[in-house]
Amino acid sequence: xxxxxxxxxxxxxxxxxxxxxxxxxxxxxxxxxxxxxxxxxxxxxxxxxxxxxxxxxxxxxxxxxxxxxxxxxxxxxxxxxxxxxxxxxxxxxxxxxxxxxxxxxxxxxxxxxxxxxxxxxxxxxxxxxxxxxxxxxxxxxxxxxxxxxxxxxxxxxxxxxxxxxxxxxxxxxxxxxxxxxxxxxxxxxxxxxxxxxxxxxxxxxxxxxxxxxxxxxxxxxxxxxxxxxxxxxxxxxxxxxxxxxxxxxxxxxxxxxxxxxxxxxxxxxxxxxxxxxxxxxxxxxxxxxxxxxxxxxxxxxxxxxxxxxxxxxxxxxxxxxxxxxxxxxxxxxxxxxxxxxxxxxxxxxxxxxxxxxxxxxxxxxxxxxxxxxxxxxxxxxxxxxxxxxxxxxxxxxxxxxxxxxxxxxxxxxxxxxxxxxxxxxxxxxxxxxxxxxxxxxxxxxxxxxxxxxxxxxxxxxxxxxxxxxxxxxx
Amino acid sequence: xxxxxxxxxxxxxxxxxxxxxxxxxxxxxxxxxxxxxxxxxxxxxxxxxxxxxxxxxxxxxxxxxxxxxxxxxxxxxxxxxxxxxxxxxxxxxxxxxxxxxxxxxxxxxxxxxxxxxxxxxxxxxxxxxxxxxxxxxxxxxxxxxxxxxxxxxxxxxxxxxxxxxxxxxxxxxxxxxxxxxxxxxxxxxxxxxxxxxxxxxxxxxxxxxxxxxxxxxxxxxxxxxxxxxxxxxxxxxxxxxxxxxxxxxxxxxxxxxxxxxxxxxxxxxxxxxxxxxxxxxxxxxxxxxxxxxxxxxxxxxxxxxxxxxxxxxxxxxxxxxxxxxxxxxxxxxxxxxxxxxxxxxxxxxxxxxxxxxxxxxxxxxxxxxxxxxxxxxxxxxxxxxxxxxxx
Numbered sequence: 001x002x003x004x005x006x007x008x009x010x011x012x013x014x015x016x017x018x019x020x021x022x023x024x025x026x027x028x029x030x031x032x033x034x035x036x037x038x039x040x041x042x043x044x045x046x047x048x049x050x051x052x053x054x055x056x057x058x059x060x061x062x063x064x065x066x067x068x069x070x071x072x073x074x075x076x077x078x079x080x081x082x083x084x085x086x087x088x089x090x091x092x093x094x095x096x097x098x099x100x101x102x103x104x105x106x107x108x109x110x111x112x113x114x115x116x117x118x119x120x121x122x123x124x125x126x127x128x129x130x131x132x133x134x135x136x137x138x139x140x141x142x143x144x145x146x147x148x149x150x151x152x153x154x155x156x157x158x159x160x161x162x163x164x165x166x167x168x169x170x171x172x173x174x175x176x177x178x179x180x181x182x183x184x185x186x187x188x189x190x191x192x193x194x195x196x197x198x199x200x201x202x203x204x205x206x207x208x209x210x211x212x213x214x215x216x217x218x219x220x221x222x223x224x225x226x227x228x229x230x231x232x233x234x235x236x237x238x239x240x241x242x243x244x245x246x247x248x249x250x251x252x253x254x255x256x257x258x259x260x261x262x263x264x265x266x267x268x269x270x271x272x273x274x275x276x277x278x279x280x281x282x283x284x285x286x287x288x289x290x291x292x293x294x295x296x297x298x299x300x301x302x303x304x305x306x307x308x309x310x311x312x313x314x315x316x317x318x319x320x321x322x323x324x325x326x327x328x329x330x331x332x333x334x335x336x337x338x339x340x341x342x343x344x345x346x347x348x349x350x351x352x353x354x355x356x357x358x359x360x361x362x363x364x365x366x367x368x369x370x371x372x373x374x375x376x377x378x379x380x381x382x383x384x385x386x387x388x389x390x391x392x393x394x395x396x397x398x399x400x401x402x403x404x405x406x407x408x409x410x411x412x413x414x415x416x417x418x419x420x421x422x423x424x425x426x427x428x429x430x431x432x433x434x435x436x437x438x439x440x441x442x443x444x445x446x447x448x449x450x451x452x453x454x455x456x457x458x459x460x461x462x463x464x465x466x467x468x469x470x471x472x473x474x
Numbered sequence: 475x476x477x478x479x480x481x482x483x484x485x486x487x488x489x490x491x492x493x494x495x496x497x498x499x500x501x502x503x504x505x506x507x508x509x510x511x512x513x514x515x516x517x518x519x520x521x522x523x524x525x526x527x528x529x530x531x532x533x534x535x536x537x538x539x540x541x542x543x544x545x546x547x548x549x550x551x552x553x554x555x556x557x558x559x560x561x562x563x564x565x566x567x568x569x570x571x572x573x574x575x576x577x578x579x580x581x582x583x584x585x586x587x588x589x590x591x592x593x594x595x596x597x598x599x600x601x602x603x604x605x606x607x608x609x610x611x612x613x614x615x616x617x618x619x620x621x622x623x624x625x626x627x628x629x630x631x632x633x634x635x636x637x638x639x640x641x642x643x644x645x646x647x648x649x650x651x652x653x654x655x656x657x658x659x660x661x662x663x664x665x666x667x668x669x670x671x672x673x674x675x676x677x678x679x680x681x682x683x684x685x686x687x688x689x690x691x692x693x694x695x696x697x698x699x700x701x702x703x704x705x706x707x708x709x710x711x712x713x714x715x716x717x718x719x720x721x722x723x724x725x726x727x728x729x730x731x732x733x734x735x736x737x738x739x740x741x742x743x744x745x746x747x748x749x750x751x752x753x754x755x756x757x758x759x760x761x762x763x764x765x766x767x768x769x770x771x772x773x774x775x776x777x778x779x780x781x782x783x784x785x786x787x788x789x790x791x792x793x794x795x796x797x798x799x800x801x802x803x804x805x806x807x808x809x810x811x812x813x814x815x816x817x818x819x820x821x822x823x824x825x826x827x828x829x830x831x832x833x834x835x836x837x838x839x840x841x842x843x844x845x846x847x848x849x850x851x852x853x854x855x856x857x858x859x860x861x862x863x864x865x
Contacts, residue, residue, distance in 0.1 A: 184614060186610065215647070216647050216649065217645060217646060217647040217649075218647040218648070220644055220645045220646075220647060221645045221646075225645070227645070227646045227647070227649060227650070228649070229646070229649040229650060234610075234613060234646075234650065235642060235645055235646035235649065235650060237637060237638055237641070237642065237645065238637075239633060239637045239638065242606055242633065242634060242637065242638050243610075244603075244606070245602070245603040245604070245605075245606025245607045245609075245610060245634070246606055246607070246609050246610030246613065246638070247610055248603075248606075248607050248610065249606065249607030249608055249609060249610030249611035249612075249614075249616075249618070250610040250611060250613065250614040251610075252592075252595075252607065252610075252611055252616075253610075253611045253614040253615055253616045254614070255592070256566070256592055256593070256616065257615075263610075275600065275602060275603070276602055276603050276606060276634075278600075279598060279600030279602070279603030279604075280603050280606070280607070282598055282600070283597065283598055283600065283603060283604070283607065286598065287595070441648070442643050442644045442647065442648040443643070443644050443682050443683050444643075444683065444685070444707045445643075445651070445705075445706040445707055448734070448781045449781065449784070450781050450782075
């Protein structure tokens with residue numbers, strides 16, 4: 001029988017034995033099932049397992065150990081509770097015909113550090129330096145400003161589309177602040193704040209939304225579908241939840257390299273219904289990939305409320321279904337989000353495991369500029385969340401209590417932010433759009449002959465009918 | 475081997491692959507002409523390395539020598555995979571049962587033992603997701619080879635293949651590359667049932683951003699596998715369920731085959747027969763009959779399904795003026811349909827007759843052997859078609 005030792009440098013601190021042979025043993029305590037050396041069955045005096053007991057098996061290295069029938073101990077009833085070594089591990093029997101409840105008696109509790117007035121509720125959180133905290137606040141304000149103004153710009157017809165992260169500023173900025181620049185980010189589309197934190201400029205954001213020559217995506221993607229290799233922020237794709245398996249694959253590559261970094265991927269409550277999400281989570285667990293699975297449960301998937309999306313207690317309970325550690329946090333509490341991501345990152349990297357974070361929040365804006373959410377939810381509800389649970393205000397209150405921020409500085413900050421954003425838009429609007437050639441580059445590494453022909457044909461058409469193609473003066 | 479390839483003059487040039495510091499193996503050209511800009515960005519000007527194939531054509535005596543080694547097609551694929559995994563530690567394999575089981579068609583046999591569980595990764599049954607994983611891994615520097623146990627299963631991965639694999643290089647403005655290889659057996663087998671007899675090249679051919687190649691011999695299988703792995707673009711490599719046990723003697727030396735080139739199987743004068751994968755063998759069988767009847771067909775294995783090698787194909791049409799396409803795809807929307815359109819558009823002036831395309835019918839492949847047999851193009855049909863074309 002071949003034994004395969006994993007080539008990964010990361011061993012689990014606790015060795016869960018993967019037992020593949022079948023055998024019946026009687027146990028006095030289930031705890032011994034998961035120890036290195038399982039007890040011998042007193043009945044037949046021989047170990048039921050064909051495999052040696054000492055291997056930390058990361059990839060079921062004894063998967064193909066064959067089991068001889070005579071090694072299976074016979075079923076005996078000693079009056080103790082009995083168990084069987086099924087494929088997958090030892091399971092204790094029960095005489096009760098009882099089903100597990102569909103829902104826990106109480107919903108899983110939500111980790112919160114700050115109350116709405118900015119007061120600390122606990123000392124169990126990760127401390128933040130003043131500089132980081134202030135930068136977090138400033139970036140949250142900037143994100144709010146960007147969202148407001150860009151949304152307006154779309155309404156004015158200056159850009160064609162936009163998605164805001166209204167209500168989720170803490171999720172954006174606090175999670176970004178808890179990561180390192182080496183961590184790979186696989187965003188959905190409501191995480192522009194993560195990119196902002198990492199240093200992607202206002203002008204860059206505006207350029208992408210306007211799709212001009214300054215756009216590092218070369219005018220190829222919809223507005224707010226940012227991507228920047230320099231900032232380890234992977235280009236947003238409109239397809240739902242496809243980024244989750246990408247993140248697992250990237251975590252796999254990090255694991256292969258043994259790097260001190262993890263990946264993080266964001267997705268909404270709606271995205272968790274997809275096949276990709278399920279399979280990616282499952283596989284992250286099997287692969288023991290260092291990925292943080294961050295679910296922004298904001299209550300709505302366009303017009304679908306969570307009650308129509310799933311019937312489980314949110315997303316956090318799914319962690320256990322896959323064998324993934326999980327936590328539920330208050331997504332509008334920057335300190336809670338920061339702490340959770342900080343700890344998750346530590347676990348993911350040092351233990352090479354996925355971690356699931358469910359941040360409960362509310363989508364205070366519309367799904368996108370193509371949506372008017374007052375059509376399917378009461379305006380009062382939107383207003384209440386926007387005001388009472390505003391993550392930016394809450395964090396500011398805490399900063400003020402800390403003595404790290406003065407109320408008066410706020411107006412100045414917001415005015416300045418507003419000016420900078422408006423300016424970026426003005427500049428981006430005036431900047432020219434990419435030329436014809438950019439239609440055909442980057443489809444492959446080099447344009448093949450058919451694309452070169454198509455470009456030639458297009459150029460000829462434009463030349464011949466210059467008047468009909470005012471944007472392309474050749 | 476040289477005879478069956480009909481390699482007219484194997485002008486071989488060393489291609490410097492921009493990614494690797496190792497000396498590059500020769501790229502076999504089917505005709506002596508410059509390599510297209512795509513593959514050799516920084517090629518060494520004028521450097522020609524001799525190669526076993528070139529040696530063979532120059533020296534018929536040594537052609538009969540025992541150089542090289544015999545392999546079955548699946549072994550050739552494995553050799554290619556193994557050599558690339560040895561050469562570049564970033565190459566890894568994802569798929570169902572590819573690890574310790576060695577792959578359903580034994581293409582990855584032994585590789586898990588050699589390279590470990592991480593580099594030869596057994597995935598759960600979630601094609602869309604492990605293809606997505608490959609995309610993510612590729613964007614962060616690995617070079618994954620994704621195996622679909624049967625090509626048909628990759629229909630589940632269509633979203634990731636078209637919207638992510640094919641698009642992310644473009645939509646990211648060239649920032650992220652996706653050097654993946656997606657491979658697996660497809661085509662009509664022996665009574666595998668409709669769901670396992672898919673011809674995915676039909677469905678994938680429209681996806682911008684991917685390349686598609688189909689192997690048909692152990693020689694080109696190994697060469698295409700290696701080339702696909704080295705390519706910076708996502709490449710779909712179509713293998714055929716019934717060709718895995720083909721035996722051929724292939725060179726001991728390292729070699730890579732061009733991804734964008736067609737293969738001249740049999741030069742001729744009367745008609746150009748374009749085919750690929752398994753149908754190549756039906757065509758060659760028909761060719762034997764045709765030769766006996768006095769015809770001289772030129773048989774080209776197009777190999778590159780996206781993009782088409784219109785250069786080789788065009789040169790042939792300019793010579794014969796008649797085209798017969800023999801494919802396994804269904805009549806509607808298959809490779810043959812696209813090829814017909816491309817040839818009509820580009821070489822209309824050279825055609826003496828309308829293009830004839832022999833395809834499978836637009837039906838799911840039936841299970842019963844007798845029925846299944848007549849849903850694929852058979853040699854007598856090919857003979858008849860040529861006779862009619864050449865009338």
